[in-house]
Amino acid sequence: MAFEMVGVVGLGTMGAGIAEVFARAGLRVIGVEADAEALARGRGHLERSTARAVDKGRLSGERREEILGRVTLTTSRADLREADLVVEAIPEVLDYKRSLFADLDGICKPAAVLATNTSSLPVTTLAAATGRPGRVVGMHFFNPAPVMRLVEVVGTVVTEPGVLAGVSELAGRLGKSVVTVKDRAGFVVNRLLLPYLNHAAGLLEQGVATRDDIDAAMRLGAGLPMGPFELLDLIGLDTAYEIMGALFDETRDRRHAPSPLLRELVAAGLLGRKSGRGFHGDTATPHRLEKSGAQTVKVIGEGAEAMARRFADAGFKAADDADVVLRLGERPVVEHAARLARPGTLVGVHLVGERVAEVALTVLTSHEAAVAARDLMKVIGLTPVPCKDRAGFVVDALLHPYLNDAVRMHESGYASISDIDAAMKLGCGYPAGPFETLEEIGLPAVRDGLRALYAEFREPAYAPAPLLDQLVTAGAATFDRA
Ligand SMILES: NC(=O)c1ccc[n+]([C@@H]2O[C@H](COP(=O)([O-])OP(=O)(O)OC[C@H]3O[C@@H](n4cnc5c(N)ncnc54)[C@H](O)[C@@H]3O)[C@@H](O)[C@H]2O)c1
Missing domain, CATH: 3.40.50.720 (NAD(P)-binding Rossmann-like Domain)
Known part of the structure; x- marks a missing residue:
């Protein structure tokens, strides 16, 4: 030809x-x-x-x-x-x-x-x-x-x-x-990318975390070149809304229903970079950050000792009835809080990579403890991402379903593992494809993360893809690319 x-x-x-x-x-x-x-x-x-x-x-x-x-x-x-x-x-x-x-x-x-x-x-x-x-x-x-x-x-x-x-x-x-x-709506890249962006808009709407914290979590924690709201502004919110609508029309998957927040911004003419303002670009002055007066901190849970040492080095005292109690490890954080004499002092901490600490606030967390936990993370050189005590917090909640969607796409016979990885790297500028990311995080960790999301939200699409589940059961650490 x-x-x-x-x-x-x-x-x-x-x-x-x-x-x-x-x-x-x-x-x-x-x-x-x-x-x-x-x-x-x-x-x-x-x-x-x-x-x-x-x-x-x-x-x-x-x-x-x-x-x-x-x-x-x-x-x-x-x-x-x-x-x-x-x-x-x-x-x-x-x-x-x-x-x-x-x-x-x-x-x-x-x-x-x-x-x-x-x-x-x-x-x-x-x-x-x-x-x-x-x-x-x-x-x-x-x-x-x-x-x-x-x-x-x-x-x-x-x-x-x-x-x-x-x-x-x-x-x-x-x-x-x-x-x-x-010919399937969204092909490879938009089919995997847009539901993730829509999900981020959903977390913002539900008040799980703020716009800037979600962006920072995905950039610094998940290692993506841009946060979801930065990327939505670049793509154009009208375009994103249209693509979500087309995905939903084909799949009838409720996760693909365009976020109401997206619809509202589009109707208001806030389309992102092309119109000067979208999720970002407002002229409102940022809140002045309060400084916490916390003097004492107690760290409990998995990896507590290492973190407690970092606070001691920074001059904070440990105490049993500390101003703030940081709980590393398992969820739900609120169950640990409910067992304390002063439940308002407890904050969950989940480290993501080397730079991000998700700071999980429960319905019992006091305002003072929330401010203190955020400041304490900065003291030890981490970027705090305050969020609600929800399965997956921010990073895993957004990342794991995206990875699961990629496995399901492959399982459905739509595209090969290497094509999906190549498409996400070359089409989105991602440093790694979803299968590479899955292998790096570890298949069992992603499978378990998905199970926790499924248990909490009962969302059918969060159930681990059968291929992922079976590979974990079989003890495999990688996907078969042959
Ligand atoms: N913008 C993106 O990031 C992106 C990425 C991939 C694919 N797309 C797709 O590419 C297509 C175009 O998107 P865009 O962002 O370039 O839109 P755009 O609005 O920037 O450009 C569309 C152009 O088409 C012209 N046009 C309209 N009707 C015409 C006609 N009858 N004959 C000749 N020209 C006509 C318009 O004058 C305009 O210059 C869409 O289908 C979109 O989904 C867009």
């Missing part, structure tokens, strides 16, 4: 980047926009993006001229009649895309392949809008397209043999890594 000339329809955030990627790989590109004004904006995107690359020394001025010289911009779809492939990147509205595909089908030569960059709409429905359903595929790039190395290539039940291979080979020529998948 020879692709020499490609069309890109819609030169917004994604389309302009996709056009650039094709032109960089030496293909001739016809970029189509809706009207002259949008076309000028599209041209601006292309010119600025390539100029930035020159400024950073990643591209010579001469190469830039060559790249721009390969792109023809037009407002006429009829100019696509010679294209071998057309990639559509217009807004995520099924009716717009369906009518565009019907139109392209009438314009493009019969052998041309039509591709959609949709994040969440069914590729099959778009294929059915044409007289060539076998030559319609998904080609899902990530933002920014010139930088992100992943392309999800999506085939439907009617895709002709050879078309998927041809498009995947082309994506390889563009310097991208390809994951080939079937």
